[in-house]
Amino acid sequence: MGLKACMVRMRVAFYTAAELADLLYASIINRSTSEKLISLSWYHLLVIDELGYMSMDKQRANLFSNSLASVMRPAL
Numbered sequence: 454m455g456l457k458a459c460m461v462r463m464r465v466a467f468y469t470a471a472e473l474a475d476l477l478y479a480s481i482i483n484r485s486t487s488e489k490l491i492s493l494s495w496y497h498l499l500v501i502d503e504l505g506y507m508s509m510d511k512q513r514a515n516l517f518s519n520s521l522a523s524v525m526r527p528a529l
Contacts, residue, residue, distance in 0.1 A: 455500040463497040470504040474513050477520050486520075494524040 458465045468476070480489040493499065499521075509517065 455498060458498045464495060465498045465500060466493070466496045467500045467502070469502050470507040470517075473499075473501055474507070474509060474517050477516050478513055481516065490520060490524055493520075499524075 455465050455467060477486070477489065480486040
């Protein structure tokens with residue numbers, strides 16, 4: 454799906470779940486969460502790999518799900 458989206462020139466980002474969770478958590482520490490969410494919302498598609506293999510504490514799980522919910526747009 455991600456490769457097909459790239460082929461039709463959609464903006465696509467590929468992350469592992471751990472990479473994305475760490476990125477979001479770091480944005481809290483350096484107070485850049487709004488900017489990070491804006492930059493993530495620029496992509497048409499976020500491909501998140503290894504989500505089922507990652508364990509998260511409650512704070513990171515909430516941050517992860519709330520952040521993704523804030524950048525998701527309904528597909529047309």
